[in-house]
Amino acid sequence: MINAMTPQHTFCDYYRQWVAMYKEGAVRDVTLSKYHLTCAWLQKLIPLLTLAELNRITYQQLLNDYAQSHERQTTMDFHHQLKGAVLDAVDEGLVDRDPTRKAIIKGKTPRAKKQKYLNQFELHRLLNDLNLGTDISWDWLILLIAKTGLRFSEAIALTPADFEFGRQVVSVSKTWDYKSGGGFVPTKNRSSVRKVQLDWQLVIQFSELTKSLPPDEPIFVNGKVYNSTANDVLERHCRHAEIPVISVHGLRHTHASLLLFAGVSIASVAKRLGHASMNTTQKTYLHIIQELENQDVDLVMRSISSLI
Structure with a gap:
């Protein structure tokens, strides 16, 4: 359970439990799959980062690493999927301050978009x-x-x-x-x-x-x-x-x-x-x-x- 978490637990573990607690059964399957994908990216990028180590610098580095292989809008979506869990961790006293404050969203140059509609x-x-x-x-x-x-x-x-x-x-x-x-x-x-x-x-x-x-x-x-x-x-x-x-x-x-x-x-x-x-x-x-x-x-x- 999330209540049993301490600042020494990894953010990956916290986020996985947060998704299970607050999102499973509350959002559509297609939306839930996006949260699970975010879990997979956390496991890939910051598998050992603890809640105690989550601050503005480490959070910005996470976004920067994700942005290297994603467009800016996708990175923004990634940030939004994380923010709710991070703010809950702050409220629970597991993270000292809001590390998402003033986060800078970067990303690869968007590819040429296909035409989306006809005249x-x-x-x-x-x-x-x-x-x-x-x-x-x-x-x-x-x-x-x-x-x-x-x-x-x-x-x-x-x-x-x-x-x-x-x-x-x-x-x-x-x-x-x-x-x-x-x-x-x-x-x-x-x-x-x-x-x-x-x-x-x-x-x-x-x-x-x-x-x-x-x-x-x-x-x-x-x-x-x-x-x-x-x-x-x-x-x-x-x-x-x-x-x-x-x-x-x-x-x-x-x-x-x-x-x-x-x-x-x-x-x-x-x-x-x-x-x-x-x-x-x-x-x-x-x-x-x-x-x-x-x-x-x-x-x-x-x-x-x-x-x-």
């Missing part, structure tokens, strides 16, 4: 390349995510009963645990439980596709589901349509980007995407928001100049 012209080319037959397929999943902005795990968890065709909405109340063998699991956060409006064309298409399917079984799941399979299908379509290759998650970015460029408010986009707060939306799409602000400045200046 409207490119999206039209992609959708025109889809083979939308009479049976459910990955192509239908691509269309659905492009038009709704659902997460991959949300989309593959949809059942016929989730569609309310009369109201033109689909209810998102669960996800499919494709990473751990399947099965329904809760959404990413409470804000992710939502109803997403559908366009009339999608309503007609999916009412026909799902009419003879079991109402409570996921329509896109037929055996083991892999995100990589959907990405491979999407990549083939992107190459055939001669547009930039994006991932299935990039379809979600595409959806949000087109809404923002169309003038939809950040609050409405955040709600549609199931973000926990507008801050998440603003951070994720900052580059688009800044571009729109520049357009607004141009519009303001043209309006002002016309007053004379």
Whole structure:
């Protein structure tokens, strides 16, 4: 137990027990796996460092060593995963002072990023390349995510009963645990439980596709589901349509980007995407928001100049 810890115990042991005490059963499996990965890095970088030896210098050295093989944002995430445990150790009297205070976050130069979203012209080319037959397929999943902005795990968890065709909405109340063998699991956060409006064309298409399917079984799941399979299908379509290759998650970015460029408010986009707060939306799409602000400045200046 953490209560039995002393300053002579290693920080690795303390952190491992801290994760078991406060994170196991309290966070999603995908989040817990990140904490376990952080444990593995501590074991690699500071296996013998005791709590008594944890100070600003040794903590900064840990971050510096981690940053040698990681980009700055990844190092920042590593720091955030450690900070809660470190502050608890300070509160418990196992560490004298907060060693994370004024920590400097470094990191390797980021690699050139792949394009994350398509513009409207490119999206039209992609959708025109889809083979939308009479049976459910990955192509239908691509269309659905492009038009709704659902997460991959949300989309593959949809059942016929989730569609309310009369109201033109689909209810998102669960996800499919494709990473751990399947099965329904809760959404990413409470804000992710939502109803997403559908366009009339999608309503007609999916009412026909799902009419003879079991109402409570996921329509896109037929055996083991892999995100990589959907990405491979999407990549083939992107190459055939001669547009930039994006991932299935990039379809979600595409959806949000087109809404923002169309003038939809950040609050409405955040709600549609199931973000926990507008801050998440603003951070994720900052580059688009800044571009729109520049357009607004141009519009303001043209309006002002016309007053004379």
